[in-house]
Amino acid sequence: MKFFNYLLSTLFLLSAFGCQQTQAPKSDMDVFVDNLISQMTLEEKAGQLNLIPYEGSVDDPEFINQLENGRVGAILKSNGAARNRQIQEIAIQKSRLKIPIMFQEDVIHGYKTIAPVPLAEAASWNIQLIKESAKVAAVEAAASGIHLTYAPMVDISVDPRWGRVLEAGGEDVYLGSLISKARVEGFQGNQLDDPNTVMACVKHFAGYGASLAGRDYNIINFSDREMMETYVPPFKAAIDAGVGSVMCAYSAVQSIPATANKYLLTDLLKKELGFDGFLMTDWSTISNLVYTGVAENDTIAAKLALEAGIEMDMKAEVFVNRLPDMVRDGIVKEALVDNAVRKVLEAKYKLGLFQDPYSYFDETREKKVVMSADHQQKVKQMALESMVLLKNENVLPISEKKKNIVVVGPLAKTKKDLLGWWFCKGEEEDVISIYEGIEQHSSKPKLRFAQGCEIDSFRVAGKELIPQAVRAAKNADIIVAVIGEEYWMSGEGGGVANLRLPSAQEELIAELGKLGKPLVSVVVSGRPYVLTDIAEHSDAVLQAWMPGTMGGEAVAEILFGDFNPVGRLPMTFPIHEGQVPIYYNYRKTSHDFNAPDRYSTRHLDIPHEPLYPFGYGLSYAKFSYGEIELDKPQFSMNEELTASIEVTNMGEVEGTETVQMYIRDNVCQITRPVKELKGFQKVNLSPNEIKKVSFTITKDDLTYLDKDLKMAVDAGEFTLFIGPNSSENKQTTFTLK
Ligand code: BGC
DSSP states (O other), rough: HHHHHHHEEEHHHHHHHHHHHOOOOOOEEEEEOHHHHHHOOOHHHHTTTTEEEESSSTHHHHHHHHHHHOOOSSSSOOHHHHHHHHHHHHHHHHSOOOOOOOOOOOOOOOOOOEEEEEEHHHHHTTTTHHHHHHHHHHHHHHHTTTTTTOOOBBOOOOOOOOOGGGSSSSSOOOOOOOOHHHHHHHHOOSSSTTTOOOEEEEEEEEGGGGGGGOOOOOOOOOOHHIIIIIIIIIHHHHHHHHHHHHHOSSHHHHHHHHOOOHHHIIIIIIIOOOOEEEESSTTHHHHHHHHHTSSSHHHHHHHHHHHHHHBBBBBBOOOHHHHHHHHTSSSSSSHHHHHHHHHHHHHHHHHHTOOTTTTTOOHHHHHHHHHHHHHHHHHHHHHHOEEEEEESSSSSSOOTTTTEEEETTTTSSSSSHHSEEETTTOGGGGGOOOOHHHHHHHTEEEEEEESSSSOOOTTTTOOOOOHHHHHHHHSSSSSEEEEEHHHHSSSOOOSSSSOOOOOHHHHHHHHHTTTTTTTEEEEEOOOBBBBBHHHHSSEEEEEEOOOOOHHHHHHHHHHTTTTTTOOOSSOOOSSSSOSSOOOOOOOOSSOTTTOOOSOOSSSSSSOOOBBOOTTTOBOOOOOOEOEESSOEEEETTTSEEEEEEEEEEESSSEEEEEEEEEEEEESSSSBSSSSSEEEEEEEEOOOOOEEEEEEEEOOGOOOEOOTTOEOOOEEEEEEEEEEEESSEEEEEEEOOO
């Protein structure tokens, strides 16, 4: 923890210095909130810290009683403008201090018009579009009575066994941080009290993505360095973008559950990273302190959480039940409760709830914006840009001549599975299945369908339909096989040990492959699977992810070439489960992967390369790269270096390439990643067009945390890589003086 001690002492000096300055006058918000707190009883204060799930009847006497007595500060899982208005009316008309309720929800990738899952969105590498997609979700949620969404989730993870990889931005800190910022801005807009926006709640602070072996809620075990280099930066990006709220993780950081971890929540999050919104627990994590044996009872759990810096208790109802007596008994200081209440009231103030507690409950607006044509169009664009073409041996796009298409596979006609985990108010009847997408496509193909096998989620059965599908596919011009996982197989609680698709599906593809007909596999999944055998038997593979409401149309447009794929992988696709965790920016160890003898760091029985590297994705165009040109071979700390490369479209159709720049620090006091993403640009090129793409590099791109975990930049030689993905690139070196 040396790093934090150092920074904290610096912060202390700064604040001590600050104390000698004249105090700034209180803002209107401070005056308002102070005044309100001064009127509150202990019970009312504890009530503001209480966040309860409530989906029951609005007439329930017990619920009404809680509202009237000010025992509820916020509600989750209550939706709809009319319903939430009714609840708000009770709080405003019947409670003593008329403090409005804040409504919260898991609007993770859409409210009712569902966008692709966040990992898929990350695959677009289109930061502006990701922001737009968050805005679509915000507009619908806000019109439906929601004030805050539990998103973005920004937990970096390198383990596809962990089901929650679907919810975040992938394995890379640079890309993940850009996405974090974009999603916060998309949800929150420019003004929090604009009823077309929602407050974002970035989660889960911090390190949850490192859950060991990909088992959800498992222990995490990493160094301070990893915490600061990998897990914290996307949170920092959200905080710098003004995120209103943070949710802590289920995880225990250095064996201290995040909920009770004062160092994590107060020293790091609030003091060091400068977060000044309000901080909530995850689901029942105060009670979990008792379950895990960190607290002997709820009273101790509440004390630990409050003193660590928690300001809102999700679901456990420990704060509301215990804090008033704890203050009276001298177990916690009232000032600490007041501080927490202040943060919650400030959030309500910023959302404009004290000016108009009903501004988010506009049924006319709700009808107009939810599932609007504009929103459907936007999520379709997101779906198109998120899909990654992994393999294509001259079969895609499907040519006009291929009239006789046989669609097979257990996911061809399913709808809910396209919505994915956390589909909020999304409904299957609004979804276009992949089969329907192909059927409705303007090329009017002659379609036949055979299911081929069960999804076989539990890996027990479902192969008896294979022969029928093989018979149906015998005379096809082309076979499109839609395979993958059901909506619930990734997501929270979705840890798996097996990263191959269920064997029935693998067998189906192997049997179809034997027919020698062009075979396209479309994979619907929320995580990278080991697609090694699928890719071997298929002529083309499209990673469609869980693409949302408009996913079926998007797949069809890509298959028929109306849209040229642009997606690039935000996570490495392993060749074998045994490689996991696998990621592109590993550090060199004492032994090489390719040692001539057995003394190598690779596994003896599998290759060390992944099946598809981070950043990888094909297009129907073909791009070639020139050599990197530098404007100077070396530059000093206050200069900039420009690196350029020519990219040519050698293909026959227009296409968009994502030109990626990676840097390695060749010599350093600590081992450094073999390369790190430091920039990327999307360029659109017509056939035969050549464009020069330039990147500006400054010393800020070369900083790192030194051996004392202090931000540093060292003079010396660096390697620069520019290319289409993390493993194929042109390279050169430059020197920082
Ligand atoms: C999840 C959170 C989610 C919360 C409320 C928890 O189990 O970890 O990400 O926001 O439930 O649904």
